[in-house]
Amino acid sequence: MTAATDTVQYAPAQLDRDATFYVAGHRGLVGSAIVRKLKTEGFTDVVGKTSAELDLKDREAVFAYMSDIKPRYLVLAAAKVGGILANSTYPVDFLSDNLRIQSNVLDAALANDVERVAFLGSSCIYPKFAEQPIREDSLLTGHLEPTNDAYAIAKIAGILNIQAVRRQYGLPWISAMPTNLYGPNDNFSPNGSHVLPALIRRYDEAAKSGAASVTNWGTGTPRREFLHADDMADAVLHLLEHYDGPEQVNVGTGSDVTIREIAETIAGVVGFDGETQWDTTKPDGTPQKLLDVSKLAHAGWTSKISLADGLDRTVAWYRDHIDSIRG
Template sequence: MDLNAKIYVAGHRGMVGSAICRKLKEAGYNNLITRTSSELDLRSQEAVNTFFETEKPDYVFLAAAKVGGIHANNTYRAEFIYDNLMMEANVIHASYMHGVKKLLFLGSSCIYPKMAPQPLKEEYLLTGALEQTNDPYAVAKIAGIKMCESYRDQYGCDFISVMPTNLYGYNDNYDLENSHVLPALIRKFHEAKENGSPEVTVWGTGSPRREFLFADDLADACLFLMDTYSERELINIGTGEDITIKELALLIKEVVGFEGELVFDTSKPDGTPRKLMDVSKLHKQGFRHKTELGEGIKLAYEDFKVKYAAPVTTA
C-alpha cells in the first residue's frame, strides 16, 4: 500500500479495528477513514453505498462485527446473524462497486467444525457441524469468506479473508455478560482482589483448550498480509500454541495478584473442546507473533486498570 493511500478501517473503535489503526499510523499511513456506528450504519446498504461513493477508499480493512462470548452468541442469535451478514455484505459489495484495490475481511476461528481435527487447517472449513452455541455468528462469517471468494471468482476483486484465533488486548470488552473468557477473567480476578473475595468462579470444567493472540500482533499480521497475500483461500492468524482454561485462569490470577481460590461451575457450557489454529501457512508467508501470553495479559491488565477500573473521583 502506498503511504498516501486512502484506507478505510471498518470497526475502528473495537479492539481489532483500533489495533489496526494504531499499526497503520505507526507505519506512516495517515490517510485513514473511519466512521462510528452512529455516523454510518453498516447494516444500511444505502448508507454504505453513499459513504463509498463519497470517500472512494483505496483499501478496506473489514473489522466491523457484532461479537461476544458464549453467552452473548447463544442469547442474541438473531442479532448476531443479521447484523454480521448485513455489515459484511454491504461493505464487500460496495468495495466491488466503487473500485477498492484490496479488501481484507476478518473472520473468526469459530467458522471451523466443532469436532474438526486439531490443529485447525484452512481446508477444514465446511467439513462438519458447527458449535451450536455460536453457529449464527459462524454462518455469517463463513458467508463473508464465500463472498470474498465469489467476488474474486466473478469480478477479479483482490479480496482476502483472514481467520484470527481468540483475541485479547487494548480496548477489549470487559462486560461479564457479553465478553470473551480472557477479559472476563481479568475483570473477575481484579474485582475479587479489590473486594477481598475468597474465591472466583470460572465457567465450565476448565478443561477446554484455547489459543490466544494479542490484538496488536493480529494487526501487524493484517498489514503484512495486505501487502504480501493475494490468494483466494483464507489464511489463519494465531500463535499455534494453546492452553487450558484452568491454566489461563491461574496465569491471570497470578498477573492480577488475586490470592483466593478457583471454583469451576460445571453447570455452565464448555463450548468447543479445543480450538488451536494451524498457522503453518502464515509462517510460510514469513509472519510470526511477537507477544507471548504472559506478557500480553500484563499489558491488557494495565489497560483494563486505566480504562475500566480507575477509581471514581469527585470534585
C-alpha cells in the first residue's frame, strides 16, 4: 500500500450487507452485541474467532487470518478489560496485551486494504479531572486516573493509530469512545469485572443467601454514566454509515448517576433488602465521568435503552446464564 497524498475523501453511506465484516472480539460484551445488530440489519457474512481459535497477540496468526478472510469492514472490539482492582494489580498486562492486540489487528487490516474500520476505546482515555461533561477535545489535556492509566494509554495509542492511518494512507477509519457499558455477555467475575456487573453479582448472591449486608468499595459518591451494549452496537453501525472524521466520537447517554444510586437500584431489582455498607479505605476512582455526546447527536444518534429497562434485562440475562457466564 502506498502513502496517500491527499486528505481522506470519503462520503459515509449504507454499508454493503453482503461484504465480509470482521468483528474482533465477537464473543465479548460489545462484540456480541455488534454481531447481533449486524445480523438483525441483514449482514450476511459476519465473521469472528474466539481467543482460543485466534490469539490476537500473535501477530503472524492475525496477519494470516486477515489475509484469508479479506474483510471489507472491521470493528475492533477485542481488548483486555477489567475493573479498578484488575487494572491496579496488572498494569503491565493491560498495557502490553492491548497494545499488541491493537497493533496486530490494525496493521493486518492496513496490509489487507480493509476499507472501513471502527476502533472502540474507553472513556478512561480522558483526564481524571476533565471538565464535565467531557468533550472529545479534552484528550491529552491532563493527568489520567492512576488506577487505570496503563489501559488508558493503550487506548489512546489506538486512537492515534487510526489518525495516523488516515493521514498516511487516506483510509476512512474512525474511533468511538463508549462510556461504561453493560448487558449480556458481560464479565461478572468478582476480581475482573467493572462496577455494574460486579454489583449485580454481589447483590444477587446476597439476596439468594439471605445475607444481612453487602459491602462495596469506596464512598459511593462518584458519578458514572451507563450505556447498554445493544445501544452501543446500534451507535457503532450508525457511525460507520453516517460519520467520518479523525477525532474520536464519544458514545453515551448524556446522563449519570452516583455509584450509591446504582447500587440501591440493583439491590431493588434483585430483591435484596439488607444493608449496604461502604469500605471507604478502598479507592473511588475518577469522581465523575460523564461524556459530552453532542458530536454523536449531531451525527444523528441518541441512546434508546433506559437504565431501568437495561438493568432489568441484564439481571434477567445474568440469572438465565449464571452457570455459563464468565466469572
